[in-house]
Amino acid sequence: MANDPMKQFEIAPIVEGPQLGPIDTTFTNSSLWMFIAVFGVIILFGLATGRKLIPGRLQSLGEICYEFIADMVKDTTGPEAMKFFPFVFTIFFFILFANLLGMNPWAFTTTSHLAVTAALSFFVVGMVFVMGIVKNGLRFFKIFAPSGLPFIMYFLIVPIEIISFIARPVALSVRLFANMMAGHVMLKVFAIFIAWLISLGGVYWAAAIVPVIGTTAIVALEFLVAALQAFVFAILTCVYLNDVYHVDH
Amino acid sequence: MSDKNGNSSNSPKTSDLDDLEQRLEDAKQRHAPEVEYENDNSLLGMAWRISTELVVAVLVGCALGYGIDYFAGTGPWFIILGLVLGLAAGLRNTFRLVLEMEAEEKKRLEKQGKS
Structure with missing residues (x-):
């Protein structure tokens, strides 16, 4: 029995790959579950994409998903940002699937590793930076210096704005990773507690009902957190995309 | 809603639809x-x-x-x-x-x- 609560986050190689410079191409359990998440999304939306006027169940699901993300992009960034809709959609459903798949027994939660979430979030913010410069040229740097301030204030505001810009990807990745990891550790600890109480025998055996209830509650909470964190990640992507289109806000 | 019902009194078919719509609306309100x-x-x-x-x-x-x-x-x-x-x-x-x-x-x- 694995009774180390951190054991579930261990990376195990499945197929050894060659070392390409600094990149280790070993196929691990993390990569496997990422692939499963991606294929899960592809299969779901492959089935859900219909062209019937009166949608069936799956097509309704697809349409609800589309509208959910489309409204999110339109409300937070504006209709001109619909160019980025596929990106936000992909990010949201990848994270949602990774989080929810991680809730299954024996599954590996890819989003509980900082490396994965950091790659996602640095890509998002990097894309905002590049697209902002492509779209606005050097005017993009005005997001670091809001207009209409006394000259002296810029010495204070510009570093503050730069720090908060750099903090974005860090906050984005830490939030997702910490939420997923903390939840899974908590679950495991509670579950181990059940086994421990039962192994003590006697009166303690009856007391095991308390952690059983606790674990059940945490499972429900974790499902909420899994969906919520995907939502937060997607909506923050939209908020950051705002800077591409509205340089002076 | 009242003028909608007034319009629909001309043809019974739309009246049925309006009635359904009304009931759907009510049901939605109840699960608000x-x-x-x-x-x-x-x-x-x-x-x-x-x-x-x-x-x-x-x-x-x-x-x-x-x-x-x-x-x-x-x-x-x-x-x-x-x-x-x-x-x-x-x-x-x-x-x-x-x-x-x-x-x-x-x-x-x-x-x-x-x-």
Whole structure:
């Protein structure tokens, strides 16, 4: 029995790959579950994409998903940002699937590793930076210096704005990773507690009902957190995309 | 609704449809509390956003200050400056988020008032 609560986050190689410079191409359990998440999304939306006027169940699901993300992009960034809709959609459903798949027994939660979430979030913010410069040229740097301030204030505001810009990807990745990891550790600890109480025998055996209830509650909470964190990640992507289109806000 | 019913009295078919629509509308009203729930969720998301952004901004400020100190060898001065600026950035982000939330809340209330 694995009774180390951190054991579930261990990376195990499945197929050894060659070392390409600094990149280790070993196929691990993390990569496997990422692939499963991606294929899960592809299969779901492959089935859900219909062209019937009166949608069936799956097509309704697809349409609800589309509208959910489309409204999110339109409300937070504006209709001109619909160019980025596929990106936000992909990010949201990848994270949602990774989080929810991680809730299954024996599954590996890819989003509980900082490396994965950091790659996602640095890509998002990097894309905002590049697209902002492509779209606005050097005017993009005005997001670091809001207009209409006394000259002296810029010495204070510009570093503050730069720090908060750099903090974005860090906050984005830490939030997702910490939420997923903390939840899974908590679950495991509670579950181990059940086994421990039962192994003590006697009166303690009856007391095991308390952690059983606790674990059940945490499972429900974790499902909420899994969906919520995907939502937060997607909506923050939209908020950051705002800077591409509205340089002076 | 009343003039809709008045129109529909000409043909019985649309009257049936209107009746159905009315009943659907009523059913929707009866199961309305979903709005509360959705709002609750985004509040929880907001709480996560504010707490992490506050902490991370300070860490990033410190890290930047430490980096400058490390490469320029300027003693503890930049890490202190980074700490202060990081705190300021975190507070500014939080402040901005709260203002945003307030504006959204106002919009929502106005919408509710209209409907």
